[in-house]
Amino acid sequence: MTRWSIGELAKASGLTVRTLHHYDEIGLVVASERTPSGHRRYTPDDVRLLYQVRSLRQLGLSLEEVRSALSRSDSLRPLFEAQLASLTAQAQQLEALRSRLTALLDGHTTEFLLSTLEMMAVHESYFTADQLGDLRSRAAAMGPEAVEALKASWLELVRQLRQHMADDVPPSDPRVAEVVRRWDELGARFTGGDPAIQAAARRSWEENKAAIGKQVGWPADDGLVEYVARARAAR
């Protein structure tokens, strides 16, 4: 049996008959022969070509790329190297995604997954890629529990501030000053002291405090920012 029907070839190659039809249509892998009635007969050379195509496809090339790779076989090596680089980048991206997702699943209950994701997305738009890398590596160095602890302390400090504000404690009160000082300290640990990152974080916070508040259950904006500003001014 030196000729193959389309069905046999499909089974052997793990592709579908439709796919082989498609390759034939676009002239990528054409059956060299036909039976008198029009059935495709694939020769060993056709089969070889098909396997080459399948291999290149598995390396992530488009059909057009496969076609040109096969037509000018001298250019294969740079193409492979480019493809290797692209694959590496893809793998790294996937790995980053994977670790973020793992962290999410570890640290959060279901009902917070969405809002956390959303806040991550919102905040990301305020930072450059470099800055985000910084933040992430710092977070990784601290470990997830430390990050969670930091978040919790931060929320607690905000809660205390809101309490003081509700109790009509004047912003100049030393207790308020102390909370603000610890707040800034936490912020510095988060931002690594980088003024650009601090500025970005502040912008993000100010423009999204309503959304953050919604997420953790605060009432709408009620002057917290002004209260803190007055506290700073009084210092």
Place this chain on the structure above:
Amino acid sequence: MTRWSIGELAKASGLTVRTLHHYDEIGLVVASERTPSGHRRYTPDDVRLLYQVRSLRQLGLSLEEVRSALSRSDSLRPLFEAQLASLTAQAQQLEALRSRLTALLDGHTTEFLLSTLEMMAVHESYFTADQLGDLRSRAAAMGPEAVEALKASWLELVRQLRQHMADDVPPSDPRVAEVVRRWDELGARFTGGDPAIQAAARRSWEENKAAIGKQVGWPADDGLVEYVARARAAR
């Protein structure tokens, strides 16, 4: 500014205007308001939703999956876990591809890349996934140079066999028996002695010896298989 135009939102989110139009068309993220003239106005809630969608998309979900994930938010966790598993599998696949490609680029000159790829593809169809995993891990344990050395020895043995055959040495000759013995030994090292893998390798070899020969420059089938069979029988 509590409402956003489509252009502002596109810039902020890193998506295109066309994409936002698309999400609107399919009812995934619809601008809650319009100006009297029909321009879209996105409310903060719309923006939140969009960021959720963007996040889930970045995790590799299809738009339909995103839609259903957002409609029944209690099922998020299993979905995330499934997605995590899928991402992990993808990353592993990519990594495997990457290492294969690296090995190819290291070990072969350009003109053999294609035929090597092709032979890999052909042979793979003869083995189950488990068996391939076995083969790969054995190859990895041996290291690439050892694998290349093994291949070279194997080709050399075949060359000797062909030589004997060309010299009309009878298959019962002890020299032939010795070559066949060493051939089987090599094969055992390759297959790990697993009879199922040996059978698959034999099938692959017999059905593809013509193609293999073409690749390494042998003439067409000339009775090598029968010669070896007679040598085995005489043993």
Place this chain on the structure above:
DNA sequence: CTTGAACCTCACGCCACGGGAGGTCCTACG
């Protein structure tokens, strides 16, 4: 000689948008 499986050729459908045509709307400048 008859099934039923395998094959053939159209030809439309899918996803997630890209991109252009042709028109309306908004804003800033002269």
Place this chain on the structure above:
DNA sequence: CGTAGGACCTCCCGTGGCGTGAGGTTCAAG
């Protein structure tokens, strides 16, 4: 006040890599 040009609108066709029929022919086994 007019106008230029940018942002926006809807409509609609195109893309890649096939999937999935519909409706008809051919092949291999019984």
